[in-house]
Amino acid sequence: MHNHTWQTRLTQRLSNQREAGLWRDRPLMTSAPAARVQVNGKWLISFASNDYLGLAADASLAAEALALNADAGLGGSSASHVLAGHHLPHHLLEDELADWLGVERVLLFSSGYLANLAVQTAFMQQGDRLIHDKLNHASLIDGALLSGVNFKRYPHNNMAALARRLLQPNACLTMVVTDGVFSMDGDVVNLPAMLDALADKDVLLVVDEAHSFGVLGEQGRGSFSHFKRKAKPNVLRVGTLGKAFGSSGAFVAGSGLLIDTIAQFARSYRYTTAQPPYQASFTRAALRRVQQGDHLRAHLNRLITHFRAGAKALGLTLMPSLTPIQPILLNDNARAMRWQQQLWDAGFWLPAIRPPTVPEGTARLRLSICANHTIEQIEQLLLELQKCQIKDGYGINH
């Protein structure tokens, strides 16, 4: 039988993917997204979710959301924000997010991916340049590529290198882009040094606070609050609502001039359907929990401290992270896969992260610790990690 070119091509690419060990399966969740979840039929303690404050499956939150939603319905929004899709819950949520952060304006998106395309494509024109941290999230990289302008990267969190890049003259617009908390390492952007480097420069700054809003700072206000800095009018912050908010969607926060530009010129804002109004009502209820969530953040920090102390005592290699993202460096891809499997069999879900998601030779297990975990679960996990070490004869503290 004769194969068409497209069949031969696709079959070849898929089998290469399998042979390289890069095939991605989708674990099937058959329970609510809580600390204990049923995955592919097996109950596990999950350290795989980004629901940092444990809000996603909170029953009373859903009830509050329904009350706030009033007559907005449970279906879709029916159109883009600039046509018939901008409903009252969206509008109220934007105002409440702006008040929480103390910014002029907030613009809601249906995902962080789309927001990260928008914050770059809306501003960049021919001759402009984008300067990124080397470890920025994939969605920020895609936004840079889609912008089609000069795109440069500096070594991770190296503000001296950023300052050197800024010395190169540029007649047009410059935008510096960074994660607030880096998604695979868990470390925080060196914001004080960055703001010093940018102080007398004519630049825009974008900070992606996907893993910092809700988690860091007073009332969960993110990296600027964490470092006790104010965001000036040249700063745009991107927040995602699918992580610490336990909801879905994203938003961009900043001055009126910046937000108007995005609303007028970002194609990923205009040419997509607004998120369902009920989703915005859920986020409104979640925002109150985030603001009043000091006890959740205190518990989260106790869990993080407990895990780090225990893992260090075992001799495991951690990364310099004080956030819920706690990678255990195992370096070798096969070892990361073995440990993931052994932990899974023992009832713990810790995803193995391998290249190309992280640099070659830095395969790791990536824990995300959430406020609905308990100290006992961390203790149990540490015991199982010790069993992995003994079985593997690796990283044992003598």
Ligand SMILES: *Cc1c(COP(=O)(O)O)cnc(C)c1O
């Ligand atoms: C998750 C994530 C995004 C994407 O947000 P979504 O709402 O999931 O599309 C963007 N940036 C970072 C750093 C993220 O971790």
